[in-house]
Amino acid sequence: MSNETRNSVRQPGVAALLAACDAAFAADRADAMTSRNGETTPEVRE
Amino acid sequence: MIEPGTPLASVQAALDRGDHDEVLRLTDALLAERPGDDAAHELRARALLALGRVDEAEQQAADAVRLDPDEIRYRELMAQVLAARGAHRDAAVEYGRLARNDPRQRDWLLAEAGERLDAAQAGQAADAARAAVRLDPADAEAQLTLAVTLARLGDGAGAMAAAASAERLRPGDPRAAEAMADARWLQGEDGPAFTGLAELAARLRGADRERVTAKARALYRQHAGFGGRLLAAIPPLFGAALRRGWLHLA
Numbered sequence: 001m002s003n004e005t006r007n008s009v010r011q012p013g014v015a016a017l018l019a020a021c022d023a024a025f026a027a028d029r030a031d032a033m034t035s036r037n038g039e040t041t042p043e044v045r046e
Numbered sequence: 047m048i049e050p051g052t053p054l055a056s057v058q059a060a061l062d063r064g065d066h067d068e069v070l071r072l073t074d075a076l077l078a079e080r081p082g083d084d085a086a087h088e089l090r091a092r093a094l095l096a097l098g099r100v101d102e103a104e105q106q107a108a109d110a111v112r113l114d115p116d117e118i119r120y121r122e123l124m125a126q127v128l129a130a131r132g133a134h135r136d137a138a139v140e141y142g143r144l145a146r147n148d149p150r151q152r153d154w155l156l157a158e159a160g161e162r163l164d165a166a167q168a169g170q171a172a173d174a175a176r177a178a179v180r181l182d183p184a185d186a187e188a189q190l191t192l193a194v195t196l197a198r199l200g201d202g203a204g205a206m207a208a209a210a211s212a213e214r215l216r217p218g219d220p221r222a223a224e225a226m227a228d229a230r231w232l233q234g235e236d237g238p239a240f241t242g243l244a245e246l247a248a249r250l251r252g253a254d255r256e257r258v259t260a261k262a263r264a265l266y267r268q269h270a271g272f273g274g275r276l277l278a279a280i281p282p283l284f285g286a287a288l289r290r291g292w293l294h295l296a
Contacts, residue, residue, distance in 0.1 A: 014200065014202075014231055015198055015200035018231070018232075018261065019198055021260040021264065022198075022257065024256075024257070024260060025253045025254070025256040025260060026253065026257075
């Protein structure tokens with residue numbers, strides 16, 4: 001963890017609540033992956 | 047690129063049309079004839095992954111990587127397989143390696159950030175997202191990912207700045223609006239945060255609606271009196287009232 005990141009922790013209680021909600025009701029994973037790796041359609045090399 | 051009419055072209059065509067059993071049948075024959083065919087291992091791994099046979103997919107992906115360690119596509123496939131079997135930390139390491147070695151590092155950085163979040167490594171997730179933002183501050187997806195990772199760390203101010211950038215770059219995006227609501231809550235701006243979550247609950251469907259409603263309930267309970275807590279204890283009733291705009295924070 002960088003110093004910048006380590007120094008930024010301020011609201012762990014609310015952050016934990018948010019994380020619990022995010023974990024319980026995850027967004028559509030397929031959409032997220034498409035968004036991350038939109039150019040990953042497999043191509044076959046000969 | 048593959049030439050039409052070759053055995054691998056048939057495998058690719060089967061994969062493209064989602065006929066995974068056919069991919070397995072064809073690659074069985076192909077690998078019996080040409081055991082060191084890395085592309086056949088790759089396609090077999092993709093079919094196995096699609097069928098949910100993750101352990102076998104990992105073995106095939108590992109074979110492809112072993113046969114051609116420099117092929118970025120095989121490394122990405124391995125990261126996807128690792129993520130699929132819940133090894134988010136290992137997947138993040140793989141994406142991190144790709145980010146360092148590939149010119150499309152923005153994609154890998156964002157993928158690494160996602161896997162780090164799933165692996166409960168929010169600090170390293172934020173570092174990866176921050177590196178993606180440095181590559182292009184006008185990248186809405188990178189700003190959004192940074193906002194989410196900083197919110198996970200409890201950094202409301204940082205999350206708000208990144209969410210504001212994401213909203214500016216992608217007006218009306220519900221994920222950016224949710225990131226902004228999260229950041230406002232972290233900053234103690236509970237009223238605007240609740241209003242934002244209520245608006246999202248009315249717009250969204252499915253798991254996304256349930257998620258923002260759960261956040262709104264948690265926030266509401268922090269402020270509610272006895273009657274409000276009673277309402278919050280009945281999720282369907284709370285959700286309906288939230289979506290109709292009947293609820294406000296005192």
